[in-house]
Amino acid sequence: MNIKTAYSTNKAPNGVAAEIKDQLEMNGVKAMLFFASSQYDADAVSAAMQSQYGDIPTFGCTTAGEIVSGKMLDNSVVGMAFNGRIIEDMKIAVLKNISENVKDAVDEAFKSFEAYYNTKMADMDFRKYVGIILIDGLAGAEEQIMDQIGDKSNVMFIGGSAGDDVQFVKTHVFAEGKAYSNAAVLVLIKAATAFDFIKTQSFQNLNKVLVATKVDAAKREVLAFDGRPAVEAYADAVGTSVDAIDEYFMSNPVGLMTGDEPYVRSPQRVEGSGIVFYCNVLEGMELSLLQSGDIVGDTRRALDDKLKTFGPVSGIINFHCILRTLELKNKSLTADYGLAFKDVPTVGFSTYGEEFLGHINQTSTMLVFK
Amino acid sequence: MAGQIKRMLDEIIRQRAxxxxxxxxxxxxxxxxxxxxxxxxxxxxEDSPEVIKKIRAVAAEMGIRI
Known part of the structure; x- marks a missing residue:
């Protein structure tokens, strides 16, 4: 096997790291990715994991729930080790102080990648290189960072926003033995094998369009749809009263459509007559009202389709929205969701947002290695 | 005047892809x-000067001359 996965619920950082390492023994490990519940001390678990792996780079983040082959977990650490048949080379960059200084941080990271690989980011072959982004889920910097990355390179960066078990207090990203808050970890991988992506969400387009006519982009707030207070327009679209709209937020988010593909924007809360979203909505954007569907069934179909077109896979990293996890928990379907990944080495976590070309919600973005 | 925005967006895609x-x-x-x-x-x-200005800024960030 070129990718191995493991998990542990040992409560002690040193113990959990040792148990993960024991399960991931293989020759020629090139990198170790791990996702840890925020129940663990972030500094201690990152240091413990790196201590187990010596000079082999480790990276990861805190979660709002963990995913490993066949299971959805809570209060655990999950890990994935890669050997040289998957990762030819890799370089980690940490972006600090991202709530204030995105452009310089991305520029600095990209310069380090260019120096390491001796290739300009703009010239890197998007079929040979792939990026992973793990980002503080409470800094509100995802859109700006993904914008900067997308402007400067054709290399795809896929990832998720770190969680803290739905406490919304503090999240961490991990790199090479340290833990960081208000930060992002970018990992640029030169792949030794083919890779591909899955982006899946479970929604039907209801063909009702809401145009954001007044927004406060910095606050991720829509003040008006179609020239009307956002709460009234949304209430009319879903067919309810303004007082009851928050009951519809999870089942009826809106999607920025690219063809038939929604880039989901999930409403978070009502603020006066506006609606605050979990990701940015820009003025003039046409958003389609969506209706939630069958997460487990759609995930199985997306996996089956990928296996048919891409062939057998060595492993999957799944960045899975916490809102999907909460819906699965409400419907007692977490075991079924986990089982969808029982035949493929998989790690993942419940995120505070998913990154795939931009920042999105209520989606699973997955990196798939052949 | 009309059509400049469409031409600019198509040119960004052409040069980038x-x-x-x-x-x-x-x-x-x-x-x-x-x-x-x-x-x-x-x-x-319609050629909206405001939209054209924003698209020029996007192109510049992408390192594209249009």
């Missing part, structure tokens, strides 16, 4: 996520 189908789609999606949907503009779309 260099004919590659995957890059054509990803560049188009990046533009949509920035609020500029190439499919919403045609050769008859």
């Amino acid at each position: 260099k004919g590659d189908h995957t890059l054509t789609q990803t560049t188009k999606t990046k533009l949509i996520l920035k609020g500029f949907n190439p499919d919403k503009y045609t050769a008859l779309s």
Whole structure:
């Protein structure tokens, strides 16, 4: 096997790291990715994991729930080790102080990648290189960072926003033995094998369009749809009263459509007559009202389709929205969701947002290695 | 005048994708996520100076001369 996965619920950082390492023994490990519940001390678990792996780079983040082959977990650490048949080379960059200084941080990271690989980011072959982004889920910097990355390179960066078990207090990203808050970890991988992506969400387009006519982009707030207070327009679209709209937020988010593909924007809360979203909505954007569907069934179909077109896979990293996890928990379907990944080495976590070309919600973005 | 916005967006996609189908789609999606949907503009779309200025800024950030 070129990718191995493991998990542990040992409560002690040193113990959990040792148990993960024991399960991931293989020759020629090139990198170790791990996702840890925020129940663990972030500094201690990152240091413990790196201590187990010596000079082999480790990276990861805190979660709002963990995913490993066949299971959805809570209060655990999950890990994935890669050997040289998957990762030819890799370089980690940490972006600090991202709530204030995105452009310089991305520029600095990209310069380090260019120096390491001796290739300009703009010239890197998007079929040979792939990026992973793990980002503080409470800094509100995802859109700006993904914008900067997308402007400067054709290399795809896929990832998720770190969680803290739905406490919304503090999240961490991990790199090479340290833990960081208000930060992002970018990992640029030169792949030794083919890779591909899955982006899946479970929604039907209801063909009702809401145009954001007044927004406060910095606050991720829509003040008006179609020239009307956002709460009234949304209430009319879903067919309810303004007082009851928050009951519809999870089942009826809106999607920025690219063809038939929604880039989901999930409403978070009502603020006066506006609606605050979990990701940015820009003025003039046409958003389609969506209706939630069958997460487990759609995930199985997306996996089956990928296996048919891409062939057998060595492993999957799944960045899975916490809102999907909460819906699965409400419907007692977490075991079924986990089982969808029982035949493929998989790690993942419940995120505070998913990154795939931009920042999105209520989606699973997955990196798939052949 | 009309059609400049459509031409600018198409040119960004052309220069960035260099004919590659995957890059054509990803560049188009990046533009949509920035609020500029190439499919919403045609050769008859009015030349809004405000939108044109924003698209020039996007092109500059992408390192594209239009």
